[in-house]
Each structure stands twice: as C-alpha cells, then as structure tokens.
Amino acid sequence: MKTELFVPCFIDQLFPETAWNTVKVLEKAGCTVSYDPQQTCCGQPAFNAGFWDDAKEVGTKFLNGFSDESIIVTPSASCTGMVKNYYNDLFTNTRLHNKCRAVQGNIYELSDFLVNILQFDYFGAELEGRAVYHDSCSALRECKIKREPHQLLSKVLGLELVDLKDNETCCGFGGTFAVKFDAISTAMAQQKVDNALAAEAEYIISTDASCLLHLQSYIDKNNLHIKTMHIADVLAHGWGNV
Template identity: 75%
Template sequence: MQVDLFIPCFIDQLYPSTAFNTIKVLEKAGCKVSYNPEQTCCGQPAYNAGFWDEAKIIGSKFLDDFSQAKYIVSPSASCTGMVKNAYNDLFTNSMVHNQCRTIQSNIHELSEFLVNILKKDYFGAELEGKAVYHDSCSALRECRIKDEPRQLLANVDGLELLEMRDTDVCCGFGGTFAVKFSGISSAMAEQKVNNALAVGAEYIISTDASCLLHLQAYIDKQNLPIKTMHLADVLAHGWGNV
C-alpha cells in the first residue's frame, strides 16, 4: 500500500526521530511511504488563535501538498483532527470543497491507520517497564481514538500497560492556553503526572507530541522518576535503530 506521510511542524522541528520511527513502523507494516518535503503546517495554530483567513491560506497549501488518491498518515491526532474537523469551517462550499472532503476521508492518525485500516497491531516492539496511555483531547474527542493505541501497546513485549485515574482529562497544554494560563496549565500537568506515578508507571505514552512536551517539561522541572514517549517511538523500540 502506498501512503503519504504528514509530519506536523511540531514534530519536524522538535521530535524528528518520531517522524523517522513513523516511517519505520509503516514500512514494517508493508507500506511504501512517500514524503513531500514541500509540506508545512495544517494551519491549526492560526485557526485556534482565531485567524481563520490565515489558516485558510495554510490549509489550501496543505490540500495541494497531498494526493487525493492515497491514504495520508500522521503521528499526530491533533493535526489529523484539525484537518478532519476544522477544515469544514474553512472550506465547506468553497471552490475546493470536494478536494477537501477527499483529503479529510484519506487522512488518518497512525494508530487508527494501523489497527483499523491495515488490521495490524504487532510489530515486534520491546520495551521493559510499566506505562500509562494518555488520551489526548484531540485523539479522544476529535478523532474518536481510544482503543487503538492501547491495542498496539498491549502487544509490545515487556510492557505492562496500566490505566491511570482521569486518563481522559486534558494535560493542560492546549497550545496558547499553556502560555496564557500558565498556572492552570502547570497544575493540570501536575495532576496528570501524579496520576501516572500513583499506579507505578515509568512511562506516559500518547499520540500527540505537544502533550508529551508539556508533561516532560513538568517532569524535568520536578526531577520525577518517569518519562514520556510517543507511540511511534514505542512501536519502533527494540528492533533496528531508533
């Protein structure tokens, strides 16, 4: 199967290893992966800040950067949710209405694509330890993803997957929310990390690098015995170079 890879600007700039691990996992699943180096942003920062005209310009480029004939896979539920949902506000009944609808139906977050489209949930990954999965707001509420990451993690050798309290509560990042309301944001991160520590977790795993960046910053500041990992990095762990 041929797929187009969408790497959000956040991962491109801060977590390039997650992008490469996404490719490794997709190729191990039997996909031929194409990457358009001209791709940039989906427009989510501008859209969430209320700059819809600017978001539409960025979104129009996004639509042109990807093929309408192939699946589009991204290691970000947040950006996938932006395209699947917010593009309705930007492009419904516009000149690119049909193009937008096709792209929206083609784009999938990594775990949802692996489990529901490819029907594969085992990749020979190995990671010793105990982990919790953090349901990001975008994954759970925009992409309706809940069981898929857990199914994949349940098949990682050596990993004990635990459920923490309030797993579906926001971590506190929320883009500019973390800047505008830093006190509330930090308190929400504290609650999330403490819930993970309470069940003995050594890892917090999620589909969104932005959530993980926020939580890892709190962990580092408090020097806590736990770390964050992106799902793609876990699935590529224990085989080959990661």
C-alpha cells in the first residue's frame, strides 16, 4: 500500500528518530512511504491558542500538500484529531471544503492504521522491561484509539505491559495549558509518573510525543529512574537499527 507520511512539529524538531522509525515500521508492514520535505504544521498550536486565521493559513498549506486520494499516516494522535475534528471549524463551506473532507477520511494515526487498516501487528520488536501505556487525550477522546496500542505492544518480545492507575487521565501537557498553568500541569505530570513508578515500570509508552516530552521533562528534572518511549520507537526496537 502506498502511504504519505506526515511528521508533526514536535517530532520533526525534537524526535526525528521517531519519524525514521515510523518509516521503518510502515515499510516492514509492506507500505511504500513517500514524504514531502516541504510540509510544516497542521495548525493545531495556533488553533488551540485562539489564532484561527493563522491556523487556517497553516491548515491550507497542509491540505494542499496531500492528494485527495492518498492514505496519510502520522505518528501523532494529536495531529490526527486536529485534522479529523477541528478542520471542520476552519474549512466547512470554504473553497477547500471538499479537499478537507477527502483528507479527513484518509488520515490515520500510526497504531490505528497498522491494526485496523493493514491488520499487521507483529514486527519482531524486542524490548526487555516492564512498561505502562499512557492513553493520550487526543488518542482516546478524539481518535477513539484504545485497544490498538495494547495489541501492538503485546507482540513485543520481552516487554511486560502492566496496568497504569488513572491511565486515561491527562498528563498535564495540553499544549499552551502547560505554559499558562504550569503549576497544575506539573502536578498532573507528577501524578502520572508517580503512578507509573508505583507500577514498577521502566517505561512509559504513548502515541503522542507531546505527552512524552512533558513527562520526560518532569522525569529528568527529578532524576527519576524511568523513561518515556513513543510506540513507533518501541515497534522498531531490536531490529530497526539493523
């Protein structure tokens, strides 16, 4: 299957290895992956901050960067949720109305695409350790993704996936929320990490790099013995560097 890759801002700027691992995972699942290096952002930061005109400008570039018929895959439930749900507020009854609807129907978060479209869940990945999975708000509430990451992680050799208390509770990032309400945001991160430590986990895994960035920052600041990993990095672990 031919797919186009959308690499979110967070991953492009801070976690490029996750983008490469996404390509490796998709290719191992039988996909031919294309990537436009001129792509930028989906417009979510501006939209969430209330700058809808700016978000529309960025979103217009996003829509024009993909064909109407392409399958688009991204390692971000947050960006997927933005396009599928909130582009309606920006492009309904505009000249890009039909293009928007086509792209909305063709964009998938990585784990959703692998499990539900390709029906492929075994990559030969290996990761020794005990882990918890964090349901990001975007994955759970905007993209209705719950079962898919667990199915993929259950096939990773050596990985023990254990329950995380309050795993459906927000980690505290929330985009500009973490800046405007830093004390509350930090307390929410602390609760999430404390629950993971209570489960004796060595890893916190999620679909969203933004959540993981927030949690890893708290972990690093407090010198805690736990690590965050994006699910794409987990699925490519043990074979992706070969």
